[in-house]
Amino acid sequence: MVEGTRTEHLATWAANLRYSDIPKDVVQKTKDFFLDTLGCAIAGRHHPAVNAMARFAVQMGPSNGNSELIDGALKFTTSPAFASLVNGASAHVVEQDDLHNRSIMHPSLYSRKRLISLEATVIFPAALAVAQDLNSSGEEFITACVVGYEVGCRVGEYLGKSHYERFHSTATGGVIGVAATTAHLLKLSPEQTLSAIGTAGTQAAGLWQFLMDATHSKQVHTGKACFDGIFAAYSARDGLLGPRDILEGPKAMGVALVPGDTNPEAIDEKLGVDFEVSRSSFKWHASCRHTHPSVDALLNLMEKNNVGFEDIESVVTRTYQAALNVLGLSGRGETVHQSKFSMGFVLAIAAKKGQAMITDFTENDLNDASLRDFQSRVTMELDEGIDKAFPEKWQGTVIVTCKSGQKFTQSVAFAKGDPELPLTRDEIERKVRALATYGGFTNSSKVDQLIKRAWNLEHENDIRGFVFA
Amino acid sequence: MVEGTRTEHLATWAANLRYSDIPKDVVQKTKDFFLDTLGCAIAGRHHPAVNAMARFAVQMGPSNGNSELIDGALKFTTSPAFASLVNGASAHVVEQDDLHNRSIMHPSLYSRKRLISLEATVIFPAALAVAQDLNSSGEEFITACVVGYEVGCRVGEYLGKSHYERFHSTATGGVIGVAATTAHLLKLSPEQTLSAIGTAGTQAAGLWQFLMDATHSKQVHTGKACFDGIFAAYSARDGLLGPRDILEGPKAMGVALVPGDTNPEAIDEKLGVDFEVSRSSFKWHASCRHTHPSVDALLNLMEKNNVGFEDIESVVTRTYQAALNVLGLSGRGETVHQSKFSMGFVLAIAAKKGQAMITDFTENDLNDASLRDFQSRVTMELDEGIDKAFPEKWQGTVIVTCKSGQKFTQSVAFAKGDPELPLTRDEIERKVRALATYGGFTNSSKVDQLIKRAWNLEHENDIRGFVFA
Numbered sequence: 045m046v047e048g049t050r051t052e053h054l055a056t057w058a059a060n061l062r063y064s065d066i067p068k069d070v071v072q073k074t075k076d077f078f079l080d081t082l083g084c085a086i087a088g089r090h091h092p093a094v095n096a097m098a099r100f101a102v103q104m105g106p107s108n109g110n111s112e113l114i115d116g117a118l119k120f121t122t123s124p125a126f127a128s129l130v131n132g133a134s135a136h137v138v139e140q141d142d143l144h145n146r147s148i149m150h151p152s153l154y155s156r157k158r159l160i161s162l163e164a165t166v167i168f169p170a171a172l173a174v175a176q177d178l179n180s181s182g183e184e185f186i187t188a189c190v191v192g193y194e195v196g197c198r199v200g201e202y203l204g205k206s207h208y209e210r211f212h213s214t215a216t217g218g219v220i221g222v223a224a225t226t227a228h229l230l231k232l233s234p235e236q237t238l239s240a241i242g243t244a245g246t247q248a249a250g251l252w253q254f255l256m257d258a259t260h261s262k263q264v265h266t267g268k269a270c271f272d273g274i275f276a277a278y279s280a281r282d283g284l285l286g287p288r289d290i291l292e293g294p295k296a297m298g299v300a301l302v303p304g305d306t307n308p309e310a311i312d313e314k315l316g317v318d319f320e321v322s323r324s325s326f327k328w329h330a331s332c333r334h335t336h337p338s339v340d341a342l343l344n345l346m347e348k349n350n351v352g353f354e355d356i357e358s359v360v361t362r363t364y365q366a367a368l369n370v371l372g373l374s375g376r377g378e379t380v381h382q383s384k385f386s387m388g389f390v391l392a393i394a395a396k397k398g399q400a401m402i403t404d405f406t407e408n409d410l411n412d413a414s415l416r417d418f419q420s421r422v423t424m425e426l427d428e429g430i431d432k433a434f435p436e437k438w439q440g441t442v443i444v445t446c447k448s449g450q451k452f453t454q455s456v457a458f459a460k461g462d463p464e465l466p467l468t469r470d471e472i473e474r475k476v477r478a479l480a481t482y483g484g485f486t487n488s489s490k491v492d493q494l495i496k497r498a499w500n501l502e503h504e505n506d507i508r509g510f511v512f513a
Numbered sequence: 514m515v516e517g518t519r520t521e522h523l524a525t526w527a528a529n530l531r532y533s534d535i536p537k538d539v540v541q542k543t544k545d546f547f548l549d550t551l552g553c554a555i556a557g558r559h560h561p562a563v564n565a566m567a568r569f570a571v572q573m574g575p576s577n578g579n580s581e582l583i584d585g586a587l588k589f590t591t592s593p594a595f596a597s598l599v600n601g602a603s604a605h606v607v608e609q610d611d612l613h614n615r616s617i618m619h620p621s622l623y624s625r626k627r628l629i630s631l632e633a634t635v636i637f638p639a640a641l642a643v644a645q646d647l648n649s650s651g652e653e654f655i656t657a658c659v660v661g662y663e664v665g666c667r668v669g670e671y672l673g674k675s676h677y678e679r680f681h682s683t684a685t686g687g688v689i690g691v692a693a694t695t696a697h698l699l700k701l702s703p704e705q706t707l708s709a710i711g712t713a714g715t716q717a718a719g720l721w722q723f724l725m726d727a728t729h730s731k732q733v734h735t736g737k738a739c740f741d742g743i744f745a746a747y748s749a750r751d752g753l754l755g756p757r758d759i760l761e762g763p764k765a766m767g768v769a770l771v772p773g774d775t776n777p778e779a780i781d782e783k784l785g786v787d788f789e790v791s792r793s794s795f796k797w798h799a800s801c802r803h804t805h806p807s808v809d810a811l812l813n814l815m816e817k818n819n820v821g822f823e824d825i826e827s828v829v830t831r832t833y834q835a836a837l838n839v840l841g842l843s844g845r846g847e848t849v850h851q852s853k854f855s856m857g858f859v860l861a862i863a864a865k866k867g868q869a870m871i872t873d874f875t876e877n878d879l880n881d882a883s884l885r886d887f888q889s890r891v892t893m894e895l896d897e898g899i900d901k902a903f904p905e906k907w908q909g910t911v912i913v914t915c916k917s918g919q920k921f922t923q924s925v926a927f928a929k930g931d932p933e934l935p936l937t938r939d940e941i942e943r944k945v946r947a948l949a950t951y952g953g954f955t956n957s958s959k960v961d962q963l964i965k966r967a968w969n970l971e972h973e974n975d976i977r978g979f980v981f982a
Contacts, residue, residue: 092753093752093753093754095751096752097748097753099747099748103592104594104743104744105573105575105592123572210768239728246722246730247719247733248718249715250716251714251756251765251766251769252764253714253715253758253763253766254715257756259711259754259757260712260753260754261715264712264748268716268741268744272737275573278572279566279733283561283562283564283565284561284562284565284729284733285561286728286729287723287725288725288726289722289725293725295720296720296722297720299679300720
C-alpha cells in the first residue's frame with residue numbers, strides 16, 4: 045500500500061502491529077483496563093437499556109454462538125456482533141470507565157483537545173466477543189486491543205473539541221477503533237483494514253440529546269459502536285469496499301462531523317512510539333473525578349495520623365476552580381447519583397468507610413445522620429497554586445481539624461489512577477470485586493478465576509469461557 | 514401524550530394512523546412503490562456490497578426466521594433486522610428508485626429543499642421484513658409503509674439542503690422512517706414511538722465520502738438504516754428510552770447534523786392531509802432523468818407518425834439548462850453507466866428498442882454501430898420557455914428530420930412517472946419484469962405471482978412467502 049494519506053498510514057500500522065512490538069508496560073496496562081472494563085460490564089448488566097438490547101439480541105440474533113453475553117439473564121452465548129452490542133452497552137452504564145488524560149489535561153497546551161477517552165468501553169467488549177468467535181490467543185487479543193484503543197483515541201483526538209461538543213465521541217471514534225480491532229483479529233490486509241475503517245466511519249453516530257432528558261442513548265451509542273465496527277470489518281473481509289479516506293477526505297468525517305478545527309497530526313504522529321493506553325487514567329473512586337484529589341488526600345491523612353471518622357471536627361479542601369464550578373452546582377445530594385457530586389458527602393463516605401467504591405454509595409447512606417452531619421462540616425476553598433497547575437496536575441490539599449483540637453494537612457500531587465500514580469494490581473482487583481458485587485455477580489470464585497485469567501492473558505491459548513468460566 | 518413538540522405530534526400521528534384514514538389513491542400509489550422497490554431489490558441482489566452484507570447476516574444472524582432475504586444465494590429466511598439489512602442494501606443498487614418531486618422541483622419556491630427522496634428504498638424492505646415476522650396483514654403493512662414513508666420524507670425535508678450536502682439523507686431520514694414503520698407494525702404507543710424515533714435519530718449516519726472513490730457505502734447506508742430503525746423500535750418496545758426531541762432539541766439532529774437552516778414546518782405541517790407518497794415520482798426509463806422528457810417526446814412522435822429507427826436522419830432535443838449542464842459533461846459513454854448520461858445514446862436506444870429499460874443498456878449496445886451512428890446525429894438546444902418552467906415542469910421537445918425529408922415535432926409537458934403523469938399498472942409490471950430479469954430472477958411465474966399479490970396487497974392476510982412464493 046502506498047501510504048499516501050494519514051488514514052492509510054493508520055490502517056497499515058493497525059494491520060501490521062505484532063505482539064512483540066508492544067512495550068511490556070503497555071501490555072500490562074492493557075490487561076489492567078481489560079479487567080476494569082469487564083468489571084464495569086458486569087456492574088451495568090441490570091440497567092434497563094442493557095436488558096432491552098439483550099432482548100433485541102435474543103430476537104434478532106442466533107440462538108447460540110461462541111461469544112459470551114454479560115447479561116446472563118437471557119442467554120449466555122451468541123454471535124460476536126450481538127455479544128458486543130450488549131456488553132458494550134453494559135460497560136458504559138456505571139461511571140467507572142478510564143479517562144484519557146492528555147486531552148483532559150492539556151486543552152490549551154496540546155492541540156489535541158478531546159476531553160475524555162472512554163474507548164475501553166467499546167474496544168474490550170468488541171475484541172473479546174470477536175476473539176472468542178475466532179478462537180484467538182491471548183497475545184492476539186491483547187495486540188488487537190492495543191490497535192483498537194490507539195485508533196479509537198487518535199480518531200477522537202483528530203475530531204477534536206468542536207466534534208465532542210456535538211457528538212458522543214466515545215462512539216464516533218470508538219466505532220473506528222472497533223473496526224480496527226476486529227480487522228486485526230480477522231488478520232485483514234492493510235487495504236481491507238482501510239475499507240473497514242471507511243465503512244465504520246460512514247456509520248459514525250451518537251448525539252448528546254439524551255442528556256436533556258436522561259434517556260438511554262448513552263448505552264445505545266457504545267453498544268452500537270461495537271456492532272457497527274464489527275460489521276465494518278467482517279464485511280470488508282467479504283469484499284465490501286469502504287471509502288479510502290473517511291477521516292480527511294472532502295466529504296468525510298472531518299468535514300461533516302466537525303464544525304470547528306480538526307487535529308490532523310493526531311491521526312498518526314508518533315504512531316507505534318507513543319501508546320494512548322499509557323496516557324490513560326483509571327477512575328478509582330466512584331464519585332465525580334473532581335473530588336478524587338481531596339479523597340486521596342483525606343485518606344492519606346487519616347491513615348498517616350491515625351485519625352478516625354469520629355475524630356474529625358471539620359475539613360477544608362483546597363482545590364482548583366473547575367472543581368468548585370462543577371461541585372458547587374450540586375446541592376446536598378438527594379439521590380445516590382447526585383451524592384457523588386457533593387464534596388462533603390463524598391469525603392464523609394470515604395472517611396467513614398475508608399474508601400469510596402461503587403458499593404459504598406447506597407440509598408441507606410443518604411439517610412445516615414452521621415454522614416450528613418460530617419458533610420455539613422466540609423468546606424471548599426480555591427487554592428491558586430493548585431488552580432494554576434490544573435489541568436496538567438489534579439492536585440488536592442485537605443486541612444483536618446480534629447475534635448481534640450489537633451490539626452493536620454495533607455496534599456497530593458496527582459489523583460490516584462492517573463498515569464503518574466497508577467493503581468496496583470491489588471487495587472484493581474478490589475475495584476473489580478466491588479463492581480462485580482454491584483452487578484449481583486455473587487459467585488466470588490468465578491470472579492477470582494476471571495481475575496486470574498486476566499492477569500495471565502498473554503499466556504491464554506483460548507479466551508472462550510472467559511466471562512462465564 | 515401532550516403534543517408539546519412537533520416531534521411528539523409526528524410520533525402521535527405515526528402511532529395512531531389507521532388504514533381507513535388513508536385515501537384510496539395513496540393506498541394505490543403505496544402499492545405501486547412497493548412493487549417497484551421489490552423489483553429494484555431483485556435487480557440489485559448480485560452487487561458485491563449486497564453479497565458481503567448477506568454473508569454478515571449468515572455469520573451473525575440466526576439460521577432461520579420468518580423474514581425473506583432477496584439474496585437467495587445464501588439463505589432464504591432470517592430475522593427481520595438482517596433481512597432488511599440485505600434487502601435495503603439491494604434496493605439501493607440500481608438507479609430505479611422513486612424521486613420526490615416537490616423538493617427537486619421547487620428549490621426556491623418551497624422552503625423544503627431536500628433534493629431527492631429515495632425513502633422507498635428503506636421503508637419497504639424494512640416494513641416487509643417486520644410484517645413477515647409479526648404476521649401482519651396487508652392492510653397493516655400498507656398503513657405502516659405510509660407512516661414510515663411520510664415520517665422519513667418529512668424528517669429529510671426538515672433537515673434540509675445543507676444537511677443533504679453532507680449526509681446521505683435517504684439514510685438519515687430513512688432510519689427514522691423505518692423506526693416509525695416498525696413501531697406501527699409493533700403497535701407501539703405514541704410514547705414508545707417517540708422513543709423509537711429518538712433512538713433512531715441518535716444513530717443517524719451516512720457520509721458522501723464514498724462518492725470520491727466509488728466505494729460501497731451507498732448500500733451500507735440504506736441497509737443499516739433498515740437495521741438500525743428496526744433496532745430502535747424493538748428496543749423501545751422493550752423499555753429502552755430514546756430522547757424525546759431528537760429533531761429540534763438543543764443537542765439534536767437539527768443542530769448537530771445541519772450546518773445551515775432547518776425547515777421545522779416540514780415536520781408536521783398538513784400531517785394526515787397531504788401525503789408524501791402522492792408527491793413522489795417513479796423513474797421510468799433507466800437513463801439519467803434529465804433525458805426522460807426527450808425520450809418520452811421521441812417515443813410519442815415515432816408512434817404517432819409511424820416513424821421507425823431507420824427512418825430518422827437527425828434529432829434535435831430542446832431542453833432546460835440543467836439538463837445541458839449535466840448531460841453536456843458526459844462524453845460518448847464508454848461504459849454502460851456512462852452511456853445513460855449521453856442524450857444521443859439514450860435516444861438511440863429508445864428509438865431502436867422502443868423503450869429504455871434497465872435491460873436495454875448492455876455491453877453489446879456500446880459497440881452497436883447503428884446506435885453510435887444515431888447518437889452522432891442528435892443535438893441538444895436550450896429552450897428558453899422550457900428552461901423557465903423548470904424545475905416545476907420537466908418539459909421536453911424533439912424535432913425529428915426523417916431521411917425522407919419529412920419533419921416532425923413533439924413536446925411533452927411532464928416526464929412520465931411524475932405525479933401528473935403516473936405509470937399505468939401495465940407499465941409498472943413491465944418495469945418490474947425488466948428489473949427481475951436484470952437480477953437473474955428467471956422464474957417468470959414467480960414474478961407473476963409477486964405482481965398479483967402486490968396488487969391485491971390490502972386483501973392479503975399474511976404477507977409471508979412473498980418474495981420467494
